[in-house]
Amino acid sequence: MRLASLVLFLATLLPMAGCATDGDWVELKGQRYEVELADDHAERNRGLMFRESLAEGTGMLFVHDAERPLAYWMKNTKIPLDIFYFDASRKLVSVSRGVPPCSLGDRCPPYPSSGPAMYVLELNAGQANALDVRAGDPITFGPGIPDRGEP
Structure with a gap:
């Protein structure tokens, strides 16, 4: 009986384990x-x-070794994205909004930053507009993300 109660209790905790961030x-x-x-x-x-797909509330952060003009493209990408470019001090340089998927391989167009960048954040399309981002907006990193620029 105790074992069954323990198993039942643990089973109720398992769905919550996926909620930890x-x-x-x-x-x-x-x-x-x-x-x-x-x-x-x-x-x-x-x-x-x-x-x-890209789950709501998730994205990908690209960390480069040096700050420089960057250009990203959507080669073999099936998800429309917003592409955010941040400089070494983690300030928004520019954003490419609503970038469509591309299946043209090496013929996919580039989406360049408007200035030197070190970090690139890709989120589902529409997030830049929903957040009303502007050049100069700061991004904050969690403790596990390497800081290669100036704080």
Whole structure:
């Protein structure tokens, strides 16, 4: 009887385990997003390619080794995205809103930053408008995200 009660109790806790947010996160305009990190060459190249969807409240943060003009594209990306470019001091440089999926391979168009950037955040399309972001808006990193720029 005790074992059955313990199993039943643990089964009620399992759904809550998925609610814990111990993963990496960023915060923009008071909204927190769980993010996957792409902080090496291979991860940055793959990005969100071939994904069928991106869960609400999640995204991908690309961390570069140096601040420089960047351009991202949607090669093999199936999800419309907003692409946010941040400089080394974690201030918004520019955003490409509502970037459509692209299945043209190497012929997909680039979406460049309007100035040097070090961090790129990709979220579901529409988030930039919903947050009403503007150049200069700061992004906050959770404790697990490497800081390669100036705080």
